[in-house]
Amino acid sequence: MSTATLTSAVADAIADVRRAFPGAQLVESPDGTGGAFVIVEPVELGEAFAPQSTWLGFYLSPMLPDADVYPLYVGGDVTGADRSPLANPAIQATTWRDRAALQLSRRSNGRDAAVSTPALKASNVVAWLRAL
Amino acid sequence: MSKPSWSLTLPALLRDELWAHLFPGDGDEHGAVVLAGVVRETDGLRLLGAELLIARDGADYAPGLLGYRALRPEFVQRAALQARARGLAYLAVHCHGGNDRVGFSGTDLDSHRRGYPALTDITGQPVGALVAARHALAGELWLPNGEVQQLDHTRVPGENLERLHPQPPAAPARATPGFDRQVRVFGDRGQALLAQTTVAIVGLGGLGSIVAEYLGRLGVGRFVLVDAERVDATNLPRMIAARDLDATLAERARAFHLPWPKARRKTALATRNIRRANPRAAITSFSTGVEDPRVARAVARSDYVFLAADSAIARHVVNAIVHQYLVPGIEAGVKVRSDDDGAIDDIHVAIRPLTPGRPCLWCSGLIDATELALETTPEHERNKARYVPEVTAPSVITLNGIAAGEATTRFLFAVTGLLQAPQASALLRFPRGGDLKHQTVPPDPECRWCGRGPHSALGRGDARPLPAVRRGAA
Numbered sequence: 001m002s003t004a005t006l007t008s009a010v011a012d013a014i015a016d017v018r019r020a021f022p023g024a025q026l027v028e029s030p031d032g033t034g035g036a037f038v039i040v041e042p043v044e045l046g047e048a049f050a051p052q053s054t055w056l057g058f059y060l061s062p063m064l065p066d067a068d069v070y071p072l073y074v075g076g077d078v079t080g081a082d083r084s085p086l087a088n089p090a091i092q093a094t095t096w097r098d099r100a101a102l103q104l105s106r107r108s109n110g111r112d113a114a115v116s117t118p119a120l121k122a123s124n125v126v127a128w129l130r131a132l
Numbered sequence: 133m134s135k136p137s138w139s140l141t142l143p144a145l146l147r148d149e150l151w152a153h154l155f156p157g158d159g160d161e162h163g164a165v166v167l168a169g170v171v172r173e174t175d176g177l178r179l180l181g182a183e184l185l186i187a188r189d190g191a192d193y194a195p196g197l198l199g200y201r202a203l204r205p206e207f208v209q210r211a212a213l214q215a216r217a218r219g220l221a222y223l224a225v226h227c228h229g230g231n232d233r234v235g236f237s238g239t240d241l242d243s244h245r246r247g248y249p250a251l252t253d254i255t256g257q258p259v260g261a262l263v264a265a266r267h268a269l270a271g272e273l274w275l276p277n278g279e280v281q282q283l284d285h286t287r288v289p290g291e292n293l294e295r296l297h298p299q300p301p302a303a304p305a306r307a308t309p310g311f312d313r314q315v316r317v318f319g320d321r322g323q324a325l326l327a328q329t330t331v332a333i334v335g336l337g338g339l340g341s342i343v344a345e346y347l348g349r350l351g352v353g354r355f356v357l358v359d360a361e362r363v364d365a366t367n368l369p370r371m372i373a374a375r376d377l378d379a380t381l382a383e384r385a386r387a388f389h390l391p392w393p394k395a396r397r398k399t400a401l402a403t404r405n406i407r408r409a410n411p412r413a414a415i416t417s418f419s420t421g422v423e424d425p426r427v428a429r430a431v432a433r434s435d436y437v438f439l440a441a442d443s444a445i446a447r448h449v450v451n452a453i454v455h456q457y458l459v460p461g462i463e464a465g466v467k468v469r470s471d472d473d474g475a476i477d478d479i480h481v482a483i484r485p486l487t488p489g490r491p492c493l494w495c496s497g498l499i500d501a502t503e504l505a506l507e508t509t510p511e512h513e514r515n516k517a518r519y520v521p522e523v524t525a526p527s528v529i530t531l532n533g534i535a536a537g538e539a540t541t542r543f544l545f546a547v548t549g550l551l552q553a554p555q556a557s558a559l560l561r562f563p564r565g566g567d568l569k570h571q572t573v574p575p576d577p578e579c580r581w582c583g584r585g586p587h588s589a590l591g592r593g594d595a596r597p598l599p600a601v602r603r604g605a606a
Contacts, residue, residue: 005602031510033601061508062601066448066494068501071517094516103517107502113580 007034009064013118014038020119021056029097034062037097040122043074046130047081054078056122057096065113069121074129076100088132104129137284138273140168140223140262141458142181143489143591144290153186154227154264161201162227163193165211167220169593170258171457173433176281177258177273179221180458182591183584185211193226199239201226208247212254218586219595221258222251223271233299234265236272248274270298289460289488292549293436311351322548327353329547332434332461334358334422334450335441336398338370338527339464342536343438344402345372348409350544356430357402357417359441362395370529371398373405422449423508425600432598436543437461439486440536442525444503445601451493452599454486455581456589460546461486463493464539468526481535483542484558489590491573492582496558508601534563 006014014036018026021040029037041055054075061067073096079085092103106125108116142150146166154162164187169180187193187203196202203211203224215222228234236244244261251259252274260273262283271283285301288294304324307315315323331352333340336359344357363371363378377384378396385391399417406413418427423445431437432453439450442465453459463484469477484496493499506514538559545551558571577583582590589596 007597033508033510033603035508035601059505059509059513061505063445063448063504063508063599066499066501066599067504067508070502070505096513096516111501113501 005030005032005034006036007062007064010034010036010060010062013060013064016117016119017122020123031059035064036060039097043126045074045078045126048130048132050079050081050083051075051077055099056126057099057101058118058122060118064118068108068111068116069118070105070107072104072106072122072125073099073101074104076102078102086132136176136279136281138177138179138271138281139284140179140181140269140271140286141488141591142166142286142288143458144288144294144487145489146181146184147288147290149184149186150225151264154225155266159229160189162189163187163201163203164225165203165207166223166225166262167211167215167218168223169456169591169595170219170221171433171593176284177275178593179223179258179273180591180593182218182220183214185214199237199243202243208251212251212259215255215257215259218592219257220592221260221273222255223260223262223273225262225264227264230265230268232265232267234263234268234270235298236261236263236270241272244272244274249278252276267296268298269296287435287458289458291485291487291546291551293460293546294549307351314350318544318548318550323351325547326351326544329436330354330356330434331543332356332358332431332437332459333402334431334437334439334446336402337361337367337440338529339466339532339536340438340440341371341374341398341402341405342529342532343440343464343540345405345409346536346540347543348406348413350540351410352413353410354414355406355416356434357399357415358420358422358427358431359398359402360419360421361398363398363401364395367398370527370532371401373408374401420603421601422446423599423601423603425598425602428453428598428600432457432459434459436547437486438539438543439463440465443507444500445507447493447499448504449599451486451499451581452589455488455492456592456596456598458488458591460488462539462542463498464535466527466531466535468528468531470526479531479562479564481531481538481561481563482558483535483538483561485542489582489584491575492579494581495576495579496573531563534561 014028024040027039037059039055039057042053043056044053057073058069090105094101094103104125165185166181167183169182171178192204192207193201248259258273258275262271269286273281286296304320307320307323311323333343365379368374381395397419399419403415428449437459465482468479471477560569578585580587
């Protein structure tokens, strides 16, 4: 995929996300404004979930590093291991990029742009989901 | 045809530190280096004071072989390498006696000829010198192509928008008689300064519309108007001199099978009002958001910016322009809070000075990083991502009038030098009870917009890109 239209901060963030999820494929789709949609797959969730792995999607704003990464999405088929829906006010069923998805609405209040990188945010949200 | 010249902008806090070092009261000569961002304008270079390197008396600034005092070679080398690493111009500064006029000595000019061609080779940037008197500043700039230019004037954006010149400027022409009543407040020079000022207004809704009208009536000479929206019927009670037709143009046109497709743009309405007040005003309009790179560049080349839009994008981009390009401004807004049953909790008007190098909108917690992410998400995904729908904010013309009056009065006093007390704090006015509060935010030295650290955007100008959304890019 061409990165010609990405801002340098978005291109750096994508490289950082690749390093944070070393075993996964990363697909980036520049949106023409300097930002990009990103899908990372597979992302391991663990035995407490069914399926045990899914995809993780999010949008990287052309206003990086100042903008948060919000919201993030995982596959719409993710449930608890017993097939019960994930019950949390920060999780909503939706569609994202024409895929059935669960929206993970996790804000980063008081974030420090120098520390809270998109890779860290993605890792933290996956860790939060795993801990439910 | 006038000779090519350059201008300099020094943030007030940097100027204050520099002046404290140059004029400690001992009547002696002192030195320093200013590293400056470079902005290439159509009418010449504008340099932006970004970093101040104080030369310690006796150690870095010592008796010279050919002159009274000189910067030591080790200090010059450190400063030049720092200028090269950061892509900044190098300006050596020293002081002379005197008050409102100053110029280089023959010894000064000889030293420029000996040293500056080599320094431009080292830095790859313009290199020059400034000589200061208490109320005057002269300068000479050597460009990498060998051209030498003289400093025309220096802007000092602080509480007042001070200007420094090598010598007192010529007396202004008499203002036109129509301005007689206001000239009695701030004089012909004040009127001339307003006519020479380029003001950007970002957001021309209920509040920005009044700001445009006031500034047009004051005689501001040049405008950059920014708003992507068109007038609709719910705007009519708040927009100055709006007509029903401005909002209903599309419906009327359809009824008569005319080709006009849409309502009038808010920028067009403001243009109409300004021209009625001041037919000679030069107006550049942009019917997109300030995040459009073309628009951001135009605002960055203004002398003052009014932020009358409450989106996170507008706040972020204007905040960046204020600090990166040293363009002072003011944010004006009205907040109406109600409880879950719709009962009014609080109404207040907020006026926040946007002063280069002072605590910024990020430091004040007034830009929401999550909202910034949502506002820049492509529309089809953004609407789904907002699982709590946006609610239209309450708005009343009289409240907007308080905010516009306070903000434009501060601008007027700043341009004409009439502000008396420090105005660095935000002003919150609570019109229901008449309370006034001042809100001060502590500086964050590490802030990447207004801080003084090596990664700060302060005064960097064209050396780094402004935040932008390239909508419609391939």
